[in-house]
Amino acid sequence: MTAKEIIKPENLVYTKTKVMTDVPMHYCPGCSHGVIHKLIAEAIEEMGIQEKTIGVAPVGCSVFAYNYLDVDFQEAAHGRAPAVATAIKRLQPDKCVFTYQGDGDLAAIGTAETIHTCNRGENIVIFFINNAIYGMTGGQMAPTTLEGMKTSTCPYGRNTDIYGFPLKISDLLAELDGTCYVTRQSVHKVGNIVKAKKAIKKALQNSMDGKGTSVVEFVSSCNSGWKMSPHKANLWMEENMFAKYPLGDLKDTEKKHYGQ
Amino acid sequence: MTAKEIIKPENLVYTKTKVMTDVPMHYCPGCSHGVIHKLIAEAIEEMGIQEKTIGVAPVGCSVFAYNYLDVDFQEAAHGRAPAVATAIKRLQPDKCVFTYQGDGDLAAIGTAETIHTCNRGENIVIFFINNAIYGMTGGQMAPTTLEGMKTSTCPYGRNTDIYGFPLKISDLLAELDGTCYVTRQSVHKVGNIVKAKKAIKKALQNSMDGKGTSVVEFVSSCNSGWKMSPHKANLWMEENMFAKYPLGDLKDTEKKHYGQ
Amino acid sequence: MKVMEEIKLMKGNEAIAHAAIRCGCDGYFGYPITPQSEVMETLMQEKPWETTGMVVLQAESEVAAINMVYGGAGCGKKVLTSSSSPGVSLKQEGISYIACAELPCLIVNVMRGGPGLGTIQPSQADYFQAVKGGGHGDYKLIVLAPSSVQEMADFTVLALDLAFKYNTPSMLLADGIVGQMMEKVVLPPFVPRRTEEEIRQQCPWATTGKVNRKSNVITSLALQAEEMEETNLRLQRKYAQIVENEVRFEEVQCDDADYILVAFGSCARVGEKVVELARNEGIKLGLLRPITLWPFPTKEIQRLAKQVKGFMSLELSAGQMVEDVRLAVNGTVPVEFYGRQGGVVPLAEETLAALKEKLVK
Amino acid sequence: MKVMEEIKLMKGNEAIAHAAIRCGCDGYFGYPITPQSEVMETLMQEKPWETTGMVVLQAESEVAAINMVYGGAGCGKKVLTSSSSPGVSLKQEGISYIACAELPCLIVNVMRGGPGLGTIQPSQADYFQAVKGGGHGDYKLIVLAPSSVQEMADFTVLALDLAFKYNTPSMLLADGIVGQMMEKVVLPPFVPRRTEEEIRQQCPWATTGKVNRKSNVITSLALQAEEMEETNLRLQRKYAQIVENEVRFEEVQCDDADYILVAFGSCARVGEKVVELARNEGIKLGLLRPITLWPFPTKEIQRLAKQVKGFMSLELSAGQMVEDVRLAVNGTVPVEFYGRQGGVVPLAEETLAALKEKLVK
Amino acid sequence: MAKFKGTVVVNTDCCKGCELCIEACPLKILGMSHHCNSKGYHYVELKDEDACIGCASCGYVCPDACLTIYKVKL
Amino acid sequence: MAKFKGTVVVNTDCCKGCELCIEACPLKILGMSHHCNSKGYHYVELKDEDACIGCASCGYVCPDACLTIYKVKL
Amino acid sequence: MKTEIIIAGFGGQGVLSMGRILAYAGMLQGKEITWMPAYGPEQRGGTANVTVILSDERISSPVLQQFDIAVVLNQPSMDKFEPRLKSGGILLYDSNGMTRKPKRKDISIYRIDATDMATEMNAPKTFNMIVLGGLLQVVPVVEIDKVMLGLQNTLPERHHHLLPANEAALRKGMEIVEKEE
Amino acid sequence: MKTEIIIAGFGGQGVLSMGRILAYAGMLQGKEITWMPAYGPEQRGGTANVTVILSDERISSPVLQQFDIAVVLNQPSMDKFEPRLKSGGILLYDSNGMTRKPKRKDISIYRIDATDMATEMNAPKTFNMIVLGGLLQVVPVVEIDKVMLGLQNTLPERHHHLLPANEAALRKGMEIVEKEE
Ligand SMILES: Cc1ncc(C[n+]2csc(CCOP(=O)(O)OP(=O)(O)O)c2C)c(N)n1
Ligand SMILES: Cc1ncc(C[n+]2csc(CCOP(=O)(O)OP(=O)(O)O)c2C)c(N)n1
Ligand code: SF4
Ligand code: SF4
Ligand code: SF4
Ligand code: SF4
Ligand code: SF4
Ligand code: SF4
Ligand SMILES: [Mg+2]
Ligand SMILES: [Mg+2]
Secondary structure: OOHHHHOOHHHEEEOOOOOEOOOOOOOOOOOHHHHHHHHHHHHHHHHOOHHHEEEEEOOOHHHHHHHHEOOEEEEOOOOOHHHHHHHHHHHOOOOEEEEEEEHHHHHHHOHHHHHHHHHHOOOOEEEEEEOOEEOOOOOEEOOOOOOOOOEOOEOOOOOHHHHOOOOOHHHHHHHOOOEEEEEEEEOOOHHHHHHHHHHHHHHHHHHHHOOOEEEEEEEOOOHHHHOOOHHHHHHHHHHHHHHHOOOEEEEEOOOOOOOO | OOHHHHOOHHHEEEOOOOOEOOOOOOOOOOOHHHHHHHHHHHHHHHHOOHHHEEEEEOOOHHHHHHHHEOOEEEEOOOOOHHHHHHHHHHHOOOOEEEEEEEHHHHHHHOHHHHHHHHHHOOOOEEEEEEOOEEOOOOOEEOOOOOOOOOEOOEOOOOOHHHHOOOOOHHHHHHHOOOEEEEEEEEOOOHHHHHHHHHHHHHHHHHHHHOOOEEEEEEEOOOHHHHOOOHHHHHHHHHHHHHHHOOOEEEEEOOOOOOOO | OHHHHHEEEEEHHHHHHHHHHHOOOOEEEEOOOOOOOHHHHHHHHHOHHHOOOOEEEEOOOHHHHHHHHHHHHHOOOOEEEEEOHHHHHHOHHHHHHHHHOOOOEEEEEEEEOOOOOEOOOEOOOOHHHHHHHOOOOOOOOEEEOOOOHHHHHHHHHHHHHHHHHHOOEEEEEEEHHHHHOEEEEEOOOOOOOOOHHHHHHHOOOOOOOOOOOOOOEEOOEOOOHHHHHHHHHHHHHHHHHHHHHOOOEEEEOOOOOOEEEEOOHHHHHHHHHHHHHHHHOOOOEEEEEEOEEEOOOHHHHHHHHOOOOEEEEEEOOOOOHHHHHHHHHOOOOOEEEEEOOOOOOOOHHHHHHHHHHHOOO | OHHHHHEEEEEHHHHHHHHHHHOOOOEEEEOOOOOOOHHHHHHHHHOHHHOOOOEEEEOOOHHHHHHHHHHHHHOOOOEEEEEOHHHHHHOHHHHHHHHHOOOOEEEEEEEEOOOOOEOOOEOOOOHHHHHHHOOOOOOOOEEEOOOOHHHHHHHHHHHHHHHHHHOOEEEEEEEHHHHHOEEEEEOOOOOOOOOHHHHHHHOOOOOOOOOOOOOOEEOOEOOOHHHHHHHHHHHHHHHHHHHHHOOOEEEEOOOOOOEEEEOOHHHHHHHHHHHHHHHHOOOOEEEEEEOEEEOOOHHHHHHHHOOOOEEEEEEOOOOOHHHHHHHHHOOOOOEEEEEOOOOOOOOHHHHHHHHHHHOOO | OOOEEEEEEEOOOOOOOOOHHHHHOOOOOEEEEEEEOOOOOEEEEEOOOOOOOOOOHHHHHOOOOOEEEEEEEO | OOOEEEEEEEOOOOOOOOOHHHHHOOOOOEEEEEEEOOOOOEEEEEOOOOOOOOOOHHHHHOOOOOEEEEEEEO | OEEEEEEEEEOOOOHHHHHHHHHHHHHHOOOEEEEEEOOOOHHHOOEEEEEEEEEOOOOOOOOOOOEEEEEEOOHHHHHHHHHHEEEEEEEEEOOOOOOOOOOOOOOEEEEOOHHHHHHHOOOHHHHHHHHHHHHHHHOOOOOHHHHHHHHHHHOOHHHHHHHHHHHHHHHHHHHHOEEOO | OEEEEEEEEEOOOOHHHHHHHHHHHHHHOOOEEEEEEOOOOHHHOOEEEEEEEEEOOOOOOOOOOOEEEEEEOOHHHHHHHHHHEEEEEEEEEOOOOOOOOOOOOOOEEEEOOHHHHHHHOOOHHHHHHHHHHHHHHHOOOOOHHHHHHHHHHHOOHHHHHHHHHHHHHHHHHHHHOEEOO
């Protein structure tokens, strides 16, 4: 059987979802952002909520998310996406509203907005791309940078005595009464990708159902910032990032007695 | 024995410490701020660290703390005291540096500074006066305002669906790797006052010893904001505030296996 | 009796809140600060979410509040925030974003004495910040300066109308006097909030959900300089139009004036009294009160400059608007300044004395 | 060969970092943002805490960074921060506090195209923010505009010296070109950091611990308006002194000029080329380059205005400094403007064409 | 158990009449004066000079540090 | 166990040659082309047409959504 | 006609609300009015004052240097505002807690022992209404029935049972005010 | 003498560092220099370019409209900078991946197949040194030994073993550059 014979609409098993535009993405080769974009787009398509979804892009590498995800979008100032999303959702409660934020955006400059949005239990989803670095600006230290990890602003490795500790912000968010679902996922392998998509869908559904704030953290790689090949970056991530940021649900209010 | 006979230096058991100035305080009658000021001043005097102590005052009712506590002081912008203190301590590591902050200052506008200062483990002390309200500006809702509690911006009572939940920020701070000591105290009764002073001293000692960040929360009353007499406010606090903000140590790195 | 019922006695800050509810605002986002906390307090007291459906939210900070305004305005909603000087400084990044994304909204600054934490007493020393641009980049706000409680109400409505007319943020630049003072006020009529359908029609650019159209994007970013220059040129064209159409001012006894006092907001109230006092002494003084601080009544000043012997700007500052008066007069007659700072309000008597010393020689 | 060794090739941003270490800075506090992240990166690479003892800290935000600068400066330490346009907008509240508390420090703004998120390309559209006051209240920064990598180094030292001379914050207003460009530079000599004893002497007001003196307080608050007015009057007196003493500018072929181009920073580099081109065509053009944007070389412009037929301000903006040129010229000769926006840099050729069209008729 | 006798000196100028010391006194021997100080506050007085045991409870709780307590062992 | 045959269509214009799909393919049958696309990237190719089982692993992991996978049950 | 009034005392004496009632009554009478408080964190003690202007014409500045009438309810207010009365102006004061009498000779001075009366009437909250009664007895800048109408309009329904006590206080104030010298 | 040079290609081709080496060598030769990159988030692909000016006198604008020399290493750069060469200027390009040849007749055009040569030499990292060699062969704006001295001064010690390979690449570039037409 030749390729030609196989390539028929009825045999299609995987292709780009329509909720993604045809604009080529500006990300570096192998960047996790692309995979996460795809998953969010697929979830939106599968849930049939493209018309009622409004995204909020951060300042960070994913600043142009609106060019790739074909839903209405607002581009927020650095760190303020949760505040922007709060207003969008409060003023249009029937919409499905999410933010998409990097670790610098969400866990450094945007700490106050993140915490208070979660504490108010805004019915939005926060997609949190934790690549342990400031990708956009050329690889500076992020709050989530691992101990000993080298970045352009800790070129000799993060020394916790000087720069403080890797911040597990999702753990803090899980403590807040306003969050209903806090989970940590990754997208470096097929199995993880499948799980991550489930988490995304659940989170979006929570927003529609008014259950409170959902936070989906993606432990991600930034091969450019880490100065590794994409594949090496994935391996390094598995070995080092997962130890500090273990995958799995941190909170799910549907499950009783979680984490007690 | 007449009063005159008793009033002699050698019979003195209690008086204003010299680390407090003679300037009359601007606080409302019965405000907790005054008692806490006294305790900090007494601790500084007893520890003999007046010459090396630098305080950072917030924006809030205690903005004028520097008029009453006779140590060097900086008055920080609203919410930024921890950032100010960070620089003071890093640039003068031999000094004992503390911030004095209200719940609006520390847990609303200053959330990011508070969390990151604690996460960096700056060797400072944060005195956190949690009176569940914005006293200075006339009694608006604070992040720590209790559910159902009335303030000028939730005149029908804090509805958590709209305004979010009382934020137990000290619990979050205790989770951070940079804090060494997080405790919750009150100053409404003699017994509590004695305990509170111990906590203050321990925290100041930690700053000198470079153990990391110490946070001393004072569950306090704001009788003006709460619209009660000072005494009623204390009773209300005992009944309502302590349930949400129970007194005691949340973290003390000297104790092993704390809170696990 | 009908009319009587409509007249109310209230503070300027309260008037803003009532006017916002009545003109169909969709949302308010703010953070307490003296001397304007009554705006949010009144809204919370009125709880419009139970009547008109307006959302009122106390944000965690001024930064959060202005970015909530961005989010709400991006949905085509009628939204506002209010603060006072230090809080407005914190909003500067957000304001720059809003201006660049061309979102309509209202920012209220009830100014207090600065710099720094300063005092809570009235000031006008944020004039430069408001009209020259406290945030980064070339942008302008439509800046209205109310001088009475009535205008606090009226200009809330007007500022929002102008914001939507030009898709641009507007600002009410008030001060502690107009904010805290009570006067009679006739509140604007109730206008229902726009429906989602109406918003989709009036604001086709808004993020209302991608239904039967391309997706809408609210952004102020352009990596390419050329693209960003296009954005800037579009903004500048819009600003030129606003300068053309929207200058507003009030004149008191300017017709026969030999000298003109220029003053806005609460200072203009003092200015009126100065005119009375001066005229009593036979000095032909007039008052020009810019209502729009940007666009500034440059042409009117140029016109008056041909007739008068000099101008004096009266401000609660070290002299800021006086620069715009000078730019307008462009050297043809003397332009002097008198002001008080840090929360002190000049009295009519001392102002007249200054006028005589500096100008009427 | 000695001299050769001292000449280095580096970016303007790197030059700031090296100069800061060498002139004995005690602390740097910043947050990454293009096009100036190399300032902090260079400092981190150099790790001066192991050599001079200088503290370098990446803050959680620009707001935190400027307040760390407040804290450090309040201790009498030599501290600086750097950022670019959106980040500098966020610092406005902090800057206003620092100015009011009269603390010496340096704020670097390597401007990029705005408003909003804008572009990372060079711009000068934060001129108003820097010289008129982006924060609230009446305050001024000493604003220096470097136009070469050498000046990035030199003015870092100078700006800090002036800051300490007047106890006031100063600003380096650079842009993406001077920040990113590499040129030859001779770095300033190493100066040791001041000892605690020296700081106690030179900055008796600093919070160095209450030893044998009254307690020191750094604050910008005064509840009473009268007290706050006193603070303001003190500031204004200081500013008057700075205007008197610290105006700096450079002139290129102004002596016989018929027309003057006014341009600062990287635009002045373009301006130099315009002068060349114009002179080639027989147009007697000179260049006035304000080095201090505040205090502005008003007097020099007034002097030149008596000699020339007109001025043109050349800026990477929609026209901001041109207002200060107009205020100086005060109507005596025409003042025109040419500029590009949003990150686009005007070319010498197009600038000359504009000059000919607008001025040389 | 040793008996003590104490007394309290009130800085009437800085007292704000908050009554917290009155509540804190185990013997309930403090009370408000009918007079006002220059700030318009009624200030506190030791109503029963003889009963005071100098326990300083009043002093501890006073927010304005108005109270000085002396005691002697009887 | 049913056998599948699949194939992969590469959008060579958008491929950035990150090689993640190459790593993800259980059969290791993807590889880099010697050619570059207009952006200067070497792009990916299905090196062994016959071996592909259409499992779509490559598609899932591709960050740039360049891969379309078809498969038939044999 | 324009009347420029300052009312000043301690925070908690009801200074602002007294001014407000006056202004509201003026409004009901069809006058132009401004009510301008010296605002601030009053709840933290200190002094409070409010400038009320009642006029038949448009009012220019709400902030004044000099006043037609000063109602002063504590010593600091007496010290501050006695000198700022216009010649021929009216000073009304409560003697309670005052350490010195007014000094000026070119003004009319009235005393009202409102603190004592309020204690006597066992209605400390009506203190400011007693003072207002005294003021209106001396200068009837607004009509008493407008004051009562104003109270009725502005007091929440649930407090309407307090209206008679307030009226009584007003009347009592009118009775007990005394001209000095 | 002033030489205004643009070097342009894909991010990753070593465009900026090639410019830097050139500038550094110029500096060692006592020239005035500016090195001005089109900066931005280069790491995320796209094109990169840098303007290098070498001059005997003070340099005015570091940002130029027209150039004496253009080194273009991909098609977009060719499209962008060929038109901006001064008449009589020099264009040097690598043919790899180019879809069209330069069109102008009033300039001198040189080709260097540096991509192929780098692959052949099994030293892809020296690509830009090959190009630089070609450039210096065509126009000796700086001396080769200054380039090598520059490399030595700027490369960290631990990379000094790479110096010979770089020199070889430089020399190879000088060999293989070809004038077109
Ligand atoms: C107010 C402000 N500060 C700083 C910046 C510069 N900046 C842009 S993106 C970024 C951080 C990006 O890191 P992260 O959020 O982790 O996203 P990533 O790029 O890693 O996906 C910063 C600091 C900015 N644009 N605005
Ligand atoms: C930037 C800024 N925002 C707001 C304010 C106004 N403000 C002053 S104090 C305060 C809150 C005080 O509450 P809290 O911190 O709880 O202290 P408390 O007065 O209760 O002791 C606010 C919002 C300000 N001064 N600056
Ligand atoms: S810099 Fe990092 S996060 Fe940004 S696009 Fe590249 S790989 Fe992705
Ligand atoms: S308002 Fe509250 S916190 Fe402030 S001084 Fe009064 S009682 Fe204390
Ligand atoms: S010292 Fe003790 S007994 Fe005496 S008055 Fe005070 S509390 Fe009462
Ligand atoms: S506690 Fe202090 S302020 Fe309060 S009544 Fe007693 S002495 Fe006075
Ligand atoms: S579909 Fe599966 S087998 Fe085929 S190339 Fe992709 S990963 Fe390999
Ligand atoms: S994963 Fe996608 S972008 Fe990467 S090499 Fe494969 S097809 Fe190309
Ligand atoms: Mg990141
Ligand atoms: Mg509080």
